[in-house]
Amino acid sequence: MVDTLERIINLSGDHILLVRPDYTLELVNDRVGTLVGTDRRELIDRPVGEALGRSVFGTEFHSNIDRCISGEELRYAKTSRDNDEALFDVHMIPFRNEEGEVTHALVFARDIAASEEHHRRHADAEYRDPMTGLLTRRSLDMVVEKEIENARRSGDDNVLALLFIALKNFKRINQTHGTRIGDLLLENTGIRIIQQLRKSDYVFRFEGTNLVVFLPTVSRNTDPAVVAQKLADAIAVPYSYRGMDLRISAIIGVSVFPDDAADADTLLQHANSAVIEAEAADRGFQLYDTDLHERAISRMTLHTELLRAFESRQLELYYQPIVDANGVIHGAESLIRWNHPTRGLVTPPQFMRLAEETGIVRAIDKWALYGVCERISAWSRDYGIFVSMNISAGELEDEDLTDIVSAAIAGAGNVPAGRLKLELTESSCMRDPQKSIARIRRLNELGVDVWIDDFGTGQSSLSYLKRLPVPVLKVDKIFVDDLTTSADDRDYLTSILAGVRARGKQIIIEGVTSAAQKEILVEMGVRWMQGFHFARPVPADEFTALLAAGRSLP
Numbered sequence: 270m271v272d273t274l275e276r277i278i279n280l281s282g283d284h285i286l287l288v289r290p291d292y293t294l295e296l297v298n299d300r301v302g303t304l305v306g307t308d309r310r311e312l313i314d315r316p317v318g319e320a321l322g323r324s325v326f327g328t329e330f331h332s333n334i335d336r337c338i339s340g341e342e343l344r345y346a347k348t349s350r351d352n353d354e355a356l357f358d359v360h361m362i363p364f365r366n367e368e369g370e371v372t373h374a375l376v377f378a379r380d381i382a383a384s385e386e387h388h389r390r391h392a393d394a395e396y397r398d399p400m401t402g403l404l405t406r407r408s409l410d411m412v413v414e415k416e417i418e419n420a421r422r423s424g425d426d427n428v429l430a431l432l433f434i435a436l437k438n439f440k441r442i443n444q445t446h447g448t449r450i451g452d453l454l455l456e457n458t459g460i461r462i463i464q465q466l467r468k469s470d471y472v473f474r475f476e477g478t479n480l481v482v483f484l485p486t487v488s489r490n491t492d493p494a495v496v497a498q499k500l501a502d503a504i505a506v507p508y509s510y511r512g513m514d515l516r517i518s519a520i521i522g523v524s525v526f527p528d529d530a531a532d533a534d535t536l537l538q539h540a541n542s543a544v545i546e547a548e549a550a551d552r553g554f555q556l557y558d559t560d561l562h563e564r565a566i567s568r569m570t571l572h573t574e575l576l577r578a579f580e581s582r583q584l585e586l587y588y589q590p591i592v593d594a595n596g597v598i599h600g601a602e603s604l605i606r607w608n609h610p611t612r613g614l615v616t617p618p619q620f621m622r623l624a625e626e627t628g629i630v631r632a633i634d635k636w637a638l639y640g641v642c643e644r645i646s647a648w649s650r651d652y653g654i655f656v657s658m659n660i661s662a663g664e665l666e667d668e669d670l671t672d673i674v675s676a677a678i679a680g681a682g683n684v685p686a687g688r689l690k691l692e693l694t695e696s697s698c699m700r701d702p703q704k705s706i707a708r709i710r711r712l713n714e715l716g717v718d719v720w721i722d723d724f725g726t727g728q729s730s731l732s733y734l735k736r737l738p739v740p741v742l743k744v745d746k747i748f749v750d751d752l753t754t755s756a757d758d759r760d761y762l763t764s765i766l767a768g769v770r771a772r773g774k775q776i777i778i779e780g781v782t783s784a785a786q787k788e789i790l791v792e793m794g795v796r797w798m799q800g801f802h803f804a805r806p807v808p809a810d811e812f813t814a815l816l817a818a819g820r821s822l823p
Contacts, residue, residue, distance in 0.1 A: 360379075430492075430526070431523070434500065474586040637658055691720070741774065
């Protein structure tokens with residue numbers, strides 16, 4: 270009989286453990302052994318923490334055993350710390366002897382993991398919808414509460430989002446073509462949604478033709494709008510059936526944790542409310558927070574326009590002079606401007622952050638690099654000036670950066686060594702200092718100098734900068750703004766200049782806007798300057814005119 274019971278336990282789909290009050294294991298089934306990668310018999314009599322590694326069922330496992338031994342029955346959901354893709358429904362039952370005394374904690378743990386790609390399918394319809402293969406409403410409650418609790422414990426500014434998707438047209442499809450076709454389209458719509466998401470995201474069948482998507486990690490609270498639009502577009506692609514197009518549409522409501530709600534029920538309720546509002550306004554999706562919705566729409570519009578701008582050549586390179594103490598032009602910084610058809614001239618602060626966040630910046634960087642090299646080639650014979658340009662942190666991390674720069678130089682035909690300067694922010698070099706040094710040295714081998722831009726706004730130390738193979742630091746304008754009115758600012762800038770010079774670096778002061786600022790900087794021994802006092806950024810032909818007029822500015 271004992272052997273029969275043992276076989277039955279080992280056939281169970283649950284992880285079964287019998288735990289003593291001292292946290293040692295008296296019994297485990299084969300599934301527990303498989304979970305930790307060893308024969309279950311090797312786990313007997315070992316402490317549960319040691320046997321299960323890094324607390325498979327959570328750091329509170331010991332305290333929950335204590336509660337169970339004291340007579341309390343517990344049930345909770347927990348993500349494995351060893352495997353973020355494993356979500357356990359843990360059920361602890363006080364195990365009593367014949368006298369009714371609690372002697373052990375009997376633990377049943379069921380893996381109800383929720384990723385379509387990474388998690389096993391469950392035959393138990395309590396957690397997996399048998400028709401669509403999507404997770405059920407019960408799984409939704411458990412997963413969302415678990416992720417919210419994780420977000421609270423982390424202490425970070427975690428943003429989570431829930432998207433309620435109301436699918437339309439199914440009633441007409443079922444009436445016209447039968448429920449079998451309707452069910453098939455519902456299943457395929459679920460697949461389409463999954464294909465638009467990350468592997469860490471969840472998709473649930475809430476009820477009927479209503480689905481829910483849960484995003485456990487979101488970079489910013491406007492991002493769910495982008496996801497909602499992607500899902501609406503994917504769902505709207507028509508299905509072809511017997512020569513006809515069958516169309517399914519969706520209305521999507523979005524709520525965000527913690528801005529819109531602090532618990533799973535309220536998050537779901539607010540997403541559902543947003544669906545009603547979207548339908549009333551005849552919109553494809555709606556964020557619960559209307560102000561956030563407008564910001565998200567504005568961001569998405571700008572992203573679309575930026576893509577169009579790059580493709581239709583609305584971007585243009587402007588040039589701002591870099592001068593010596595006498596106002597003689599020795600070089601220029603290239604700056605990107607966006608000639609928007611309705612917004613007018615758009616400056617980098619208004620769009621470059623979005624370009625970086627969406628990955629467009631790398632294409633823009635390459636376009637600018639080729640344009641700058643061509644401009645250096647055109648100016649090198651008559652004027653012999655250098656041109657600097659900013660490159661993004663992502664571009665510095667690109668393994669192909671030196672090859673791209675080399676190709677741009679070769680394509681321009683006449684870029685003398687030392688004329689191309691690449692500007693990197695202080696913070697981008699600090700992401701991985703050793704790798705940054707190696708990349709900069711490879712660029713130096715091409716005859717390209719690397720400068721540090723916006724110096725003083727990052728976290729690097731002067732001792733680190735001594736090791737960095739850069740000849741020039743561009744000191745940020747914040748150190749110049751109050752130079753004429755604040756003795757403290759003058760003293761502080763003087764100390765920065767002394768520290769930089771002591772490490773063998775040259776300095777360019779940015780943001781000079783007045784003759785008074787220039788006079789003070791000259792007294793401090795500053796040789797190179799840049800700012801509106803000398804000239805604003807101008808198109809290439811206007812900059813050529815400045816050079817032709819004598820290269821000297823006030």
